[in-house]
Amino acid sequence: MILACIVGALQAAMFQSVEPDKSTLIMQGNAKEYCPNCGMDLAKFYKTNHTHNGKQYCSMHCLHEATKGTMPKDVMVVDTKNLNFIDASKAYYVVGSRMKGTMTQNSKYSFLTEDDAKEFQARNGGEIMSFEKAYEVAGKDFVSDMKMIKAKREGGVYAKGKEIYETKCTKVDKNIYESIALLKDDLKKFCQISADGDLQAAALYIWDEPKNVNVVKKAEKIVVPKDARCPICGMFVAKNPQWAAMIEADSEKFYFDGVKDMMKYYFKNNKNFNKLFVSDYYKLHKIDAKNAYFVVGSNVFGPMGDELIPFASQNEAINFAKDHAGKQILKFEDITEEMLKGL
Template identity: 45%
Template structure:
């Protein structure tokens, strides 16, 4: 019986090991990975925050014209940067799947769409130094051989679709990250971030959280990058994609964390990219629309912490803090006075006011 049990454990171990290897084809041992960065983000991708060694076989390195180097876990993350900063990039390297060495991406042969898993993408992209190696990989695992520029274009073309899938996967992680952040981190250091990797580096550099393992830090980073992942969307102000702020003309759906809303009895709504613009409208409604304040049926604003819709006339607002909205200095709303006062102290605010205490000169 013991021998049979031992054999079962041994065979299960082999099967599990093979499954793990298949699930992590991109992973290499630390000694085999070349990491080019020297700062606190050396081991993770500055875009998505994922471990570079774990996804090493799809790593790309961009050297910028100012001499700075960044390493990305995938072509997907490189494409996110390349679409906005292509003119600032001097050269790009990619990991040769066979030798694990960094090679010139422009000279590499990519096998796109093989049966091996992709990194940050539903379609895999593995690079090789020689066409012979690429064809051999293709024969075994499928896919098509492309050069770098062709592969980069394919990646850019599906960025939106891939990001939709990534966003869905990040929702449960961000909800965990929110709980961790609120219980184990300095919440006074909450700020805006352009990427998960940027949030992760900030947490590390500022020692924002205590006793977090790698998975916990990643969860918190995902949450801080986009707190909307952790919010019940049904409790937020629903913004039409084509809604423009009547004061500044910007598309409001781009700023869901700051949106404010004025409702009229006839069902018409006005949307604003912050309380400041909403109040400019409120004080001079006929300047922007042919109705008076007496015709307003409801005012809704977005609570800074929960991001939920709250009654604008019952909210408390912090004026003059060091936290800025899309239009610069803002009147930042909170559902209760206690949270507003704490935020004011943490962020050097000048004053907490109720809705009726807001004066026109405060928003000019």
């Protein structure tokens, strides 16, 4: 448990991030802590910050977008090692290292000295180059990075932002704001949220005005009462929640410690049930048993031994069967009483 917590904490801390009091912000006003191009928190992505013409950007990507691909002069960049702003034209950039980039799949970190850049390169890989060359690489990366950003936003950020905006905010007119940063800062007044991730998601949803955004309902799990016993074997089902299955009948709910016992009960009662649910083996989500895929004869056993192991998708069932010597993959309608006697 302690090891898991430590690993989780290390994963949560991004390399680009610094504590707000260790960041230098050059802009004025309430929105000075946000990138004017994308709205992201500048301290959170501080080690890739660039400044130009009085604006501070979270990344080389946003600088490139703001300058429309025209090589800018008088750019300052954060020295990754010492966290000071330095003249970008004199900096040594390490491009393409193993460290995650900001707004790009091809990371770009800068250093005051070549020795510092080489030290970073030795640990993390990448190529050392000048600002001009790094800016040129950002231009070549720009289209693919925009596709990556678009996919990420459409893959869940917009949906999260829509749900937050519609449930926790009063309506906002984005047209009165000059930048997404100003909009995001004002959302602190119009929304009942404070977490930066929530503010960012809501701001992106409002600013980008994406079409046809569907809020995906959070997946449920089968919640088993502590005193629920399996009506077939008598075991307390809550002791093995990852194997839980259930039948809903009128005002009653029946809980089982595996699909096998649920199906025995189903046949014993002459199939007079329509609402049957099982737990997806990998995600533990509550899924409709009649739409699930079941692996039989594998080397993985449930609380009652041989088991029908459920999956939401056929591909997951196939992969599991390959990895665990599964003999068959069945749909709900393929399960028979005779087959259950052999388990």
